[in-house]
Amino acid sequence: MTDVRLDHVSKRYGSIQALDDVSLHVAHQEFFCVLGPPGAGKTTLLRSIIGLEHPDVGTVEIGGHDVTGSEPGKRSVGIVFQNLALYPDKTVAKNLGFPLRHQSPRPSSAERDARVREIARLLHIEPLLNRRPAHLSGGERQRVAIGRALVRLHDVYLFDEPLSSLDALLRVEMRAELKHLQRNLEKTLIYVTHDHVEAMSLADRICVLAGGRVQQVASPLEIYRRPANKLVAWTIGSPPINLIEMNVVENDGRLSLNRADIRIGSLQDGMLDPLRALMGSGATLGVRPEAVMLDRDAGGSRLSCRVIAVEPLGSETIVDLELHGQVIKALTPPGVAYRPDERLPVAFDLGTAHIFGGDGATVYSPDGDQSLVLHVGSAPNE
Amino acid sequence: MAQIELDRIDKLFGNVEAVVDLSLDIPDGSFVALLGPSGCGKTTTMNMIAGLEVPSRGEIRMNGASVVDVPIGKRNVGFVFQNYAIFTKLTAYENIAYGLRVRKMPAAEVDAAVHRVAKLLDIEPLLDRGARGLSVNDLQKVAIGRSMIVNPDVFLLDEPFSNLDAGFRAFMRTELKRLQRELGQTMIYVTHDQLEAMSMAEHIAILDRGRLQQWGTPEEVFDSPSNLFVAGFVGSIPMNLIDVGLEHSGRGLVARAVDGGHQPIALSAERRFATTNGGSYKLGFRPEHARLVSPEDDAVDLRGTVSLLEELGPRSIVHVGIDNLSLRVVVLPSVRPAIGERVGVTFERTKFHLFDDSGLALI
Numbered sequence: 001m002t003d004v005r006l007d008h009v010s011k012r013y014g015s016i017q018a019l020d021d022v023s024l025h026v027a028h029q030e031f032f033c034v035l036g037p038p039g040a041g042k043t044t045l046l047r048s049i050i051g052l053e054h055p056d057v058g059t060v061e062i063g064g065h066d067v068t069g070s071e072p073g074k075r076s077v078g079i080v081f082q083n084l085a086l087y088p089d090k091t092v093a094k095n096l097g098f099p100l101r102h103q104s105p106r107p108s109s110a111e112r113d114a115r116v117r118e119i120a121r122l123l124h125i126e127p128l129l130n131r132r133p134a135h136l137s138g139g140e141r142q143r144v145a146i147g148r149a150l151v152r153l154h155d156v157y158l159f160d161e162p163l164s165s166l167d168a169l170l171r172v173e174m175r176a177e178l179k180h181l182q183r184n185l186e187k188t189l190i191y192v193t194h195d196h197v198e199a200m201s202l203a204d205r206i207c208v209l210a211g212g213r214v215q216q217v218a219s220p221l222e223i224y225r226r227p228a229n230k231l232v233a234w235t236i237g238s239p240p241i242n243l244i245e246m247n248v249v250e251n252d253g254r255l256s257l258n259r260a261d262i263r264i265g266s267l268q269d270g271m272l273d274p275l276r277a278l279m280g281s282g283a284t285l286g287v288r289p290e291a292v293m294l295d296r297d298a299g300g301s302r303l304s305c306r307v308i309a310v311e312p313l314g315s316e317t318i319v320d321l322e323l324h325g326q327v328i329k330a331l332t333p334p335g336v337a338y339r340p341d342e343r344l345p346v347a348f349d350l351g352t353a354h355i356f357g358g359d360g361a362t363v364y365s366p367d368g369d370q371s372l373v374l375h376v377g378s379a380p381n382e
Numbered sequence: 383m384a385q386i387e388l389d390r391i392d393k394l395f396g397n398v399e400a401v402v403d404l405s406l407d408i409p410d411g412s413f414v415a416l417l418g419p420s421g422c423g424k425t426t427t428m429n430m431i432a433g434l435e436v437p438s439r440g441e442i443r444m445n446g447a448s449v450v451d452v453p454i455g456k457r458n459v460g461f462v463f464q465n466y467a468i469f470t471k472l473t474a475y476e477n478i479a480y481g482l483r484v485r486k487m488p489a490a491e492v493d494a495a496v497h498r499v500a501k502l503l504d505i506e507p508l509l510d511r512g513a514r515g516l517s518v519n520d521l522q523k524v525a526i527g528r529s530m531i532v533n534p535d536v537f538l539l540d541e542p543f544s545n546l547d548a549g550f551r552a553f554m555r556t557e558l559k560r561l562q563r564e565l566g567q568t569m570i571y572v573t574h575d576q577l578e579a580m581s582m583a584e585h586i587a588i589l590d591r592g593r594l595q596q597w598g599t600p601e602e603v604f605d606s607p608s609n610l611f612v613a614g615f616v617g618s619i620p621m622n623l624i625d626v627g628l629e630h631s632g633r634g635l636v637a638r639a640v641d642g643g644h645q646p647i648a649l650s651a652e653r654r655f656a657t658t659n660g661g662s663y664k665l666g667f668r669p670e671h672a673r674l675v676s677p678e679d680d681a682v683d684l685r686g687t688v689s690l691l692e693e694l695g696p697r698s699i700v701h702v703g704i705d706n707l708s709l710r711v712v713v714l715p716s717v718r719p720a721i722g723e724r725v726g727v728t729f730e731r732t733k734f735h736l737f738d739d740s741g742l743a744l745i
Contacts, residue, residue: 006393037547088605119632151396155745158598167419167420167574167615168574168575168576168618169615169620171616172453172618172619172620173620175692176533176690176692176701176708179415179690179692180689180690194547194548195548196548197694200693200694200695201692201693201694202700218692220694220695221693221695221715224695234549234700236695237696238548238552239549239552240548240549240552288696290696306562308556308559309556309559309560309563311555311556311559311581311582312580312600312601312604313577313604313618314582314600314601314605314616314617315582315604315605315617315618315668315670316617318552319579320556320559320560323402327553327556329552329556331696334601349469
């Protein structure tokens with residue numbers, strides 16, 4: 001059993017609170033991703049688990065043992081860094097075997113060969129064992145670098161943005177390979193990234209970190225469908241969720257969300273109680289770009305928006321719209337020719353919308369993944 | 383305003399060919415992306431347009447006149463780089479005004495210009511702030527403003543957004559595109575990120591190892607890639623590529639996958655391709671144009687087992703293993719096949735690609 005547990009860990013560098021009361025439990029053989037923007041505290045978290053940093057407060061446990069004060073060498077943790085330089089004059093086999101030569105007790109050469117072969121097989125680089133790094137592609141080099149970190153047997157492996165130096169498509173390829181790898185490796189993996197697609201694709205569970213604090217820990221789909229707060233909602237999804245500040249207004253006992261000349265009257269039943277609590281303080285409506293309906297799909301909506309720009313991505317098109325000085329992004333199927341400056345009817349699919357309170361916390365998320373199109377009226381005196 | 387023409391440009395560094403026989407015609411007022419992996423020659427090309435590098439052979443013309451011998455200071459080009467060189471001790475206002483002040487423009491005119499640019503970039507409230515106190519996102523806007531204010535004929539941007547976080551990058555793309563349209567300046571944008579190129583540019587020049595692979599609109603390079611390189615580079619999920627043999631039969635053109643048990647895949651009854659029976663080709667179709675079906679379905683083209691499921695939120699990617707081959711299929715998040723499940727794969731017949739063994743597209 002090798003689980004990793006952080007209990008109320010804080011770490012401060014001068015005036016910067018890098019980690020602020022972080023508690024986490026990474027389960028045995030779990031693929032656990034830590035996701036956050038630059039400066040979120042991801043690297044400090046990683047270094048605290050490795051033992052390169054010692055928390056000011058709190059404890060770190062690996063496999064049930066308190067390792068808070070122990071040095072890196074005493075922890076059975078392997079690390080894959082972002083830039084893992086290979087020895088250019090050594091073959092792939094020698095590069096892979098190198099860490100084993102410096103292990104004590106030093107394994108016999110037969111043991112080393114066996115382990116190198118095993119790792120090479122796992123990473124599909126067996127045919128490359130006699131090549132030198134100069135004769136490898138970028139993806140092959142990255143696989144060798146990952147293999148070199150995995151060649152020593154550890155209980156836990158930490159990955160620090162291992163794919164971020166690769167080209168976009170190679171990253172997509174490698175992320176599938178890493179997922180296969182983890183299944184065959186049967187180890188606990190903690191993977192740090194700022195790329196939400198990578199985290200969604202790889203993780204059993206994701207921890208969203210921001211400002212040194214844990215924002216949410218949940219499965220990828222749970223985080224996507226029920227983000228704990230505005231920040232988490234913004235971090236996951238591409239293009240990002242549309243966040244629209246609204247006022248909560250009650251007229252003749254009927255609640256609506258208002259802003260400038262938008263008025264949303266037909267609200268989901270589940271929204272009513274949370275919204276009533278936000279009366280007067282304002283609410284943020286979160287609508288994902290795929291839930292912004294345009295043109296014919298917007299039915300009889302009376303809200304119309306000007307097209308600012310059209311971004312054809314091939315498999316889909318992002319339409320950028322102006323909503324009272326704010327940019328709203330809609331994700332639409334390809335092939336429809338929208339033009340800048342034309343006005344389109346717009347509706348929000350409230351069946352997948354979220355509502356955030358003044359402090360950013362989620363006060364409403366839809367249950368399940370049903371989707372129901374309701375329309376936004378644009379007449380204030382409706 | 384500038385129309386720019388690159389006419390058979392070569393650029394050699396020692397005996398390294400950075401750019402080879404490159405010809406481009408960039409229309410006045412257009413937004414053009416130079417796209418390719420690192421080392422493809424895109425930055426060298428930009429530097430030659432700017433006047434930072436001189437071509438080894440060939441001509442560069444702006445509005446019809448050769449500029450090869452015109453020094454950088456006389457070309458009236460504006461730059462924005464990945465690492466915005468902002469004066470940290472100056473305010474946002476002073477940074478933006480800098481280019482006009484060194485040209486000794488009267489203060490009132492400078493002031494009007496700074497406010498006009500700041501309004502366009504939505505940074506008016508930040509003008510009096512010290513650059514040191516600005517976020518990375520706002521700093522990059524200041525850098526764009528500073529370059530924009532001198533009203534260059536050509537705007538050159540080299541991966542200006544790569545330091546920004548993903549959410550803001552999505553909004554900066556919109557802003558830049560809007561800005562370019564409002565200003566009407568010719569804009570040349572260098573990037574390795576196909577999504578940036580696709581989302582902003584009217585025309586994309588795709589480069590690989592110094593050579594132009596394709597010039598086209600975003601739709602053209604996505605829907606009709608000219609070769610295997612472009613097919614593999616454009617699109618956020620890699621195109622499925624299968625080694626096949628082709629034969630003309632009574633049913634039209636039929637492909638047989640080398641992996642996957644040689645089952646015949648009827649491609650087209652009508653369309654004609656200059657192919658030879660039995661030659662080696664690659665059949666390509668995008669994961670977005672593929673569909674999962676029951677392995678017993680009549681429509682099935684290839685059968686395999688599910689090896690991986692990537693649930694990305696609005697859509698999922700199913701990986702299907704067929705012998706040594708792995709195919710990707712984009713599905714709705716409600717589709718959740720089990721790992722190891724037997725499935726069939728089919729694809730849209732109007733949206734496949736064929737490449738010959740040199741990588742050239744046949745369609």
